[in-house]
Amino acid sequence: MGTTQLDTVQEPKYWHLKTVLSEALDSEFSVGEILPNERDLAARFGVARATLRQALEQLELEGRLQRRRGVGTTVAPPRMGVAVGSEQHAWPGAAGDAWQLVDCTVAVPPAAVADILETGREEQVHTVRRSRVTHGQHVAAELLYVPASSVPALSAIDAPSGAARARAVLRELQHLDLEAQDRAVELGSARADDAKELDRLPGAPVLVVTTRFYAEGRTAAVSVATYRADTCRLTFGDTGGVEIHHDSERRAS
Amino acid sequence: MGTTQLDTVQEPKYWHLKTVLSEALDSEFSVGEILPNERDLAARFGVARATLRQALEQLELEGRLQRRRGVGTTVAPPRMGVAVGSEQHAWPGAAGDAWQLVDCTVAVPPAAVADILETGREEQVHTVRRSRVTHGQHVAAELLYVPASSVPALSAIDAPSGAARARAVLRELQHLDLEAQDRAVELGSARADDAKELDRLPGAPVLVVTTRFYAEGRTAAVSVATYRADTCRLTFGDTGGVEIHHDSERRAS
DNA sequence: AAGTGGTCTAGACCACCGG
DNA sequence: CGGTGGTCTAGACCACTTC
Numbered sequence: 001m002g003t004t005q006l007d008t009v010q011e012p013k014y015w016h017l018k019t020v021l022s023e024a025l026d027s028e029f030s031v032g033e034i035l036p037n038e039r040d041l042a043a044r045f046g047v048a049r050a051t052l053r054q055a056l057e058q059l060e061l062e063g064r065l066q067r068r069r070g071v072g073t074t075v076a077p078p079r080m081g082v083a084v085g086s087e088q089h090a091w092p093g094a095a096g097d098a099w100q101l102v103d104c105t106v107a108v109p110p111a112a113v114a115d116i117l118e119t120g121r122e123e124q125v126h127t128v129r130r131s132r133v134t135h136g137q138h139v140a141a142e143l144l145y146v147p148a149s150s151v152p153a154l155s156a157i158d159a160p161s162g163a164a165r166a167r168a169v170l171r172e173l174q175h176l177d178l179e180a181q182d183r184a185v186e187l188g189s190a191r192a193d194d195a196k197e198l199d200r201l202p203g204a205p206v207l208v209v210t211t212r213f214y215a216e217g218r219t220a221a222v223s224v225a226t227y228r229a230d231t232c233r234l235t236f237g238d239t240g241g242v243e244i245h246h247d248s249e250r251r252a253s
Numbered sequence: 254m255g256t257t258q259l260d261t262v263q264e265p266k267y268w269h270l271k272t273v274l275s276e277a278l279d280s281e282f283s284v285g286e287i288l289p290n291e292r293d294l295a296a297r298f299g300v301a302r303a304t305l306r307q308a309l310e311q312l313e314l315e316g317r318l319q320r321r322r323g324v325g326t327t328v329a330p331p332r333m334g335v336a337v338g339s340e341q342h343a344w345p346g347a348a349g350d351a352w353q354l355v356d357c358t359v360a361v362p363p364a365a366v367a368d369i370l371e372t373g374r375e376e377q378v379h380t381v382r383r384s385r386v387t388h389g390q391h392v393a394a395e396l397l398y399v400p401a402s403s404v405p406a407l408s409a410i411d412a413p414s415g416a417a418r419a420r421a422v423l424r425e426l427q428h429l430d431l432e433a434q435d436r437a438v439e440l441g442s443a444r445a446d447d448a449k450e451l452d453r454l455p456g457a458p459v460l461v462v463t464t465r466f467y468a469e470g471r472t473a474a475v476s477v478a479t480y481r482a483d484t485c486r487l488t489f490g491d492t493g494g495v496e497i498h499h500d501s502e503r504r505a506s
Numbered sequence: 507a508a509g510t511g512g513t514c515t516a517g518a519c520c521a522c523c524g525g
Numbered sequence: 526c527g528g529t530g531g532t533c534t535a536g537a538c539c540a541c542t543t544c
Binding site: 012013014047048049050051054068069070071 | 512513514515516517521522523524
């Protein structure tokens with residue numbers, strides 16, 4: 001990349017810098033390539049390191065860069081498309097649904113979830129933890145909240161623990177008649193536990209997908225899935241039964 | 254809020270600070286209330302202003318705070334739910350669809366859009382600009398790209414300009430038989446023009462919703478809608494025909 | 507003019523990864 | 526161990542809003 005001077009304009013330096021870097025990434029770097037370190041880059045552009053970092057943060061947010069402490073900054077591959085619309089309505093755990101069981105506990109859910117489930121704010125529910133791996137990348141962590149009333153066959157005490165218990169909860173769920181589901185997407189920042197599972201630092205930007213499952217006229221379960229915002233593009237197949245071909249579900253290694 | 258000391262722990266100060274502030278927001282502030290200014294807050298917690306700002310940035314990202322230059326930092330209302338799933342498939346511009354026409358130009362779209370449309374990268378297309386207002390708030394800016402081949406009745410030169418031209422393009426679109434649509438959501442940062450329309454600074458986090466409209470076996474139009482990530486929760490109605498009642502579509506003033 | 511948040515600097519030290 | 530990105534400081538000045 002050239003050592004182009006930053007013109008003295010009435011535009012924040014970090015914004016200008018981001019543009020310059022972005023163009024350099026397009027033309028002079030290939031996916032996976034390592035950039036010079038932050039101190040060198042800052043010196044090359046004649047700005048303080050903090051300013052340079054502001055530009056890099058933006059580019060990372062847009063999925064153009066990937067930074068790892070102790071390693072360096074690399075050019076990120078294009079975001080991968082991750083199907084969220086879920087082909088037809090199906091309970092979590094239906095045949096091969098891209099999610100991998102981690103474990104299951106019984107715990108009091110966050111107040112926001114309790115309100116949606118219409119359980120009391122102190123009431124414990126089954127909490128299944130799952131994680132999603134796509135194209136070899138860890139892209140999402142999920143917590144699935146299932147009130148005991150949705151899986152009456154499961155006694156809270158006799159079920160085995162961990163993954164076996166998780167399987168049991170999901171198996172019981174399939175017995176219910178799924179009437180509808182409801183989804184919302186919003187921006188969030190990764191909690192410490194999710195961040196660890198996603199191999200990011202706490203606070204990393206994530207797309208939070210909240211899904212509400214309806215059965216027997218009420219909310220039978222709620223899923224809160226946390227997707228890495230830097231590497232994922234969430235896709236919703238709304239194709240009305242028509243088969244669509246994409247050549248865009250790619251991700252270079 | 255208390256002047257609680259930040260314990261010396263092995264956890265970033267800004268992270269701890271964010272937690273403390275978050276709890277204070279829950280218990281001691283109400284929506285719309287103005288926080289003390291950044292210099293005072295930093296002094297009160299015994300940290301540098303930059304560190305305090307890191308915590309505030311996180312809270313703003315999560316939609317808990319709203320900051321405005323020259324004004325101050327206020328407690329944000331809960332995010333508003335914005336329907337994106339679009340009740341059944343429909344062309345943009347169908348009866349009362351929450352969007353407001355701004356204008357229309359003929360221009361070369363970004364390369365990524367040209368690729369999806371399968372037009373040449375130099376080919377000009379109709380570009381309709383719309384904006385979305387929900388609950389009195391400016392929540393989204395959209396660019397709708399329509400190749401001339403999708404609206405053959407419109408000659409590129411004789412159509413009127415501005416909003417009138419936009420209406421004409423949308424009217425012609427309705428004549429096509431919409432076969433399917435396809436949607437993706439990803440995180441982005443606001444370009445200067447979108448930022449201005451959304452009353453944010455350039456670079457503000459946005460949720461970018463890309464919708465592809467299929468008709469006559471090909472992609473007939475592409476919409477790129479930019480939603481304010483701080484104030485919006487995108488909802489997708491996947492309710493399979495069942496009527497669902499929410500009590501959550503609220504937004505305090 | 508006064509007060510706010512936004513940008514920027516030039517340093518320092520820390521946590522983590524790799525050889 | 527050396528090198529990387531992550532955190533933090535204590536200042537300064539700027540852009541904007543409000544009065």
